[in-house]
Amino acid sequence: MKLFYWPKTRAFRALWMLEEMRAPYELAFVNIRAGAQNDAAFSRVNPMSKLPALDDSGVRVAESGAVLLYLADRYPDARLGVPADDPARGRFLQWMFFTGSCLEPAMAERMTGAQGNTFSFGWGDLSRVEHAIESALEEGPWLLGEPFTAADILLASTLQIAFVARLIEPDGVLFDYVERAVAREGYERAAQIDHREAERLGLKPHPRASAD
């Protein structure tokens, strides 16, 4: 299993997933700051020329949500997904799509200061997105209640960015949720690898959001 990766990017989500699963993998470095994502060889892996992407013995997958869903299904024993015949699969898929379809566009909109049409835009707006996450977390520590899943990796890693960029205030239910997620051993291992590689490559380490 090869993860196309560069530190301090959305490839971190896939790294976190792989570390949670303890699956064997190697990192293939794509220096997106130097334009390596536009090389013809990588464009064949992901025609969008973006990270993350996977090559699993010739099976190529890009888009972080799809990468995590692929891994969850490929390694069911890691229990980071929900089997197709489980009634919880529907909710799991909903949250697997939510980060890329709702949270990220709402964050981008808030960042640009644009005034969107909340009725027509698929993500509504950031307030509606925050409210949806808060209501999902009423049931338990994670999106699906007790089990921690790939959907939590997507969501928590993206909320972390929203906190650092002060698009969402780092407090309350969402902050506690992210704190729980980053306390996991899988996160810690992935963060250490990301920091180590960022340092080795001369990049600045990721800032962490704090409640103060």
Ligand SMILES: N[C@@H](CCC(=O)N[C@@H](CS)C(=O)NCC(=O)O)C(=O)O
């Ligand atoms: N929707 C994509 C977004 C991926 C993305 O934007 N990756 C950034 C790094 S965080 C990238 O590779 N940018 C390089 C470029 O656009 O040329 C996903 O979730 O995988």
